[in-house]
Amino acid sequence: MIQSSKLKYIYPIGLFIAFFLDGAINQVFSADLFQFPYSMISNLIIIWMVFTIFFTGQDQIHFLLWALVLGLMFDWYYTGIFGVNLFIYPLVVMAVQGIKPFVRTTFISVLTVTLVALVLSNSLFYAVFTFLRLTNVSVVFFIGYSLLPTIILNLSMVVVLYYPLKQLFRRTRGASSRTLE
Template sequence: MRISKMRYFFPIGTFLFLFLDGSVSQIFASSFFSPTRAVESRLILLWLVLAICYGEVEHLLLWAALAGLMFDLYFTGVLGIFTLLLPFMVYLTRNILTFFKPSFIVVLLIYLIDVTVLTALFYWVNVLIGFTSVSIVTFIGRTLGPTLAFNLASYVLLYWPLKRFFEIFR
């Protein structure tokens, strides 16, 4: 019986990408956040999407829930939002992927759909609990557009190294 190295590397990578989400936002805060723009880094989602597409990770929904809980504890201050949203995104991605064979373009489109859905649901929940009163038009122009652009660039830079990682340690 062979024990997969992914069993050890995936949790480390999950928390590394959680850390990177916060670090990138902190380092580039002056560029990411202004009166006309708010960019949200979704590197943890990229990690999960590529794990679904190219990795063989056990208990991925559980890992997504734990990553969401850590994200909520550290970044949002409201428990439950990402704890529920990240496993939902894993579920959604798995279901979308049943219709397609993973490739650079297919995974890119799935990732952009996931970023859009995650960011929109996060906005909607924040409107429901009264954390924001920004209109949907302002949200799309100020947050969703720049978030998609940043995460597209992140995807292009990280796709090949992460794909290779998941294929090696499968």
């Protein structure tokens, strides 16, 4: 019970840290991340959600509810267009939860599922903005100059964060965490 209550506090705290770090990284390093024609976007929220789905019990945290709340906050605070991330984040969470039972929790599988989640999230964001006519960038330009650099940036962060976050969740879960590799 103690581990479960720790997770209920660590998950939202980590989620809000990722929320504010996404904005801070994108703002502070904007000269480097957004050099024409390239653009890289930090997606620590997606990384945090994927890690927690893999490293915690599915029944302990209401991932969809938190994804809705953070999607609404992200839309309100960063994009100003309500509903985009409000639906994208829960879709990503459902996709990751659907994939998780079929893969073991290893570095390669977490990296691969994070890749899928990042591609899904950024592609849906692009599709919605194209549909709303808020962007006029071609698919090829989007993939080459935005999606690929974004994936490289975020997978680099996954490589750096994997072991420390795995240890955080192992310590939080206590003795029952032996199932984590």
